[in-house]
Amino acid sequence: MGGHAFKSHAGITFPRMQPPTYLALKQHCVSRLRKLYLHVVVPPEAPEKATYGDLDLIVAIPLDGPESGVNVRDSVGAALGAELSFSENAHLGNFALALSTIAVDADSADSGDDGGHGDSFGLGEGVYAQVDVRQCELDELGMALLMSSYGDMGMIMSLLFRLHGLHLGTKGLKLKTPQGTLPLSTDAQAILAFLGLSPEPYTGEDHVFRTRASAFDWIATSPFFRPQRFRAKIEQCLKRYKRLANREMFQAFINYLDEGIEADFWGSGKSELNGDGEDVDKDKDKERTINKALDFFEARAAYEALVGSSGLPLGTKWMEVLRPNEQDLH
Incomplete structure (x- = not known):
């Protein structure tokens, strides 16, 4: 199960994701974070994984420059459309995204336009995915x-x-x-x-x-x-x-x-x-x-x-x- 960062929030669940759900979530997040960062990377997943608990991303070099004030919790959360967020510092953020809002259609996800275009997962209210984003310097990537x-x-x-x-x-x-x-x-x-x-x-x-x-x-x-x-x-x-x-x-x-x-x-x-x-x-x-x-x-x-x-x-x-x-x- 994912959602460990949000276990104190009642009434929401973080089911393990099937590959199509995970892929659509990854496309959604990568396309949106590329509007903020020059480098957006999803580390290769563990081999032979049948389901996924959460999504990890690593980002580097804000497009507006290192002094742009990009804050992982605030700017990234807004870009992803996260409903909940948690962060121990300005460089690491955990986000909860409602799976019902993520488009399965790859073209829609790539364009960043999920507003009613493409099929949604059809999941009920309160079903989320946890997305973890770490911002690092280029030499730390x-x-x-x-x-x-x-x-x-x-x-x-x-x-x-x-x-x-x-x-x-x-x-x-x-x-x-x-x-x-x-x-x-x-x-x-x-x-x-x-x-x-x-x-x-x-x-x-x-x-x-x-x-x-x-x-x-x-x-x-x-x-x-x-x-x-x-x-x-x-x-x-x-x-x-x-x-x-x-x-x-x-x-x-x-x-x-x-x-x-x-x-x-x-x-x-x-x-x-x-x-x-x-x-x-x-x-x-x-x-x-x-x-x-x-x-x-x-x-x-x-x-x-x-x-x-x-x-x-x-x-x-x-x-x-x-x-x-x-x-x-x-």
Whole structure:
């Protein structure tokens, strides 16, 4: 179900949307937001989704200029024809649109003229869809898309980095140390290159993931993929963030790991455990990866300036006790 931002409003419902409803809503919102912003993007949806709970959009560069005073809650809400809105700040807005007002006819939606033209969904009063709009700077757009595309794939990539002592979020890739946080990169393409992953799924409709398995197989091609360690990290996260167990794609990834480990799908080349089932190389693996990251992103001098003469070697136990913020999972 969508509508989580409006759960306190009685008498309205947010049913999951069938693909035709979702497509018409997307066309309606994109066409109207293009009158306000130069860049309007809908992140690729999670593969194999049969229904949709809400619609997410990312926008950048107001057409009237950065000083135009475009406010997501006010200007965007009016452009979309939202009846209800909620916003934690001026750059992020949640909107409730009555589905009975959204035209199914694609031409009508593209023109932005829904006033009586095209067929409506014929839904009764009080049936809405939630639309979430995030406004970002142009140089933030790549990271926003990387972290919000394909359902839970951004979160899965974040966990992959955390296996190696690094932290990925909407603000980029970072290394956290006792002396402070060292930014490594905000370039989504460079981050994928470091992971050894093809950028094609994020470059156009011709290369999008059509199935969950194709997305999971893609991330498993990374030389930093460690299936057993990945599974153990997920188990830790499930204990701390119980809501993750209800995320369909995340649960599918857990099943993917379990089945692959059971079948020895990745072979000894991807195994981290010795003959006694012990992961004896975890800290050395972290140290190697962090060293590679410092060189790849040309951040070694900045790292040495940050840590000074602390004497803490890379990959030591302090990385284990630095607990990430929950927002790092998004």
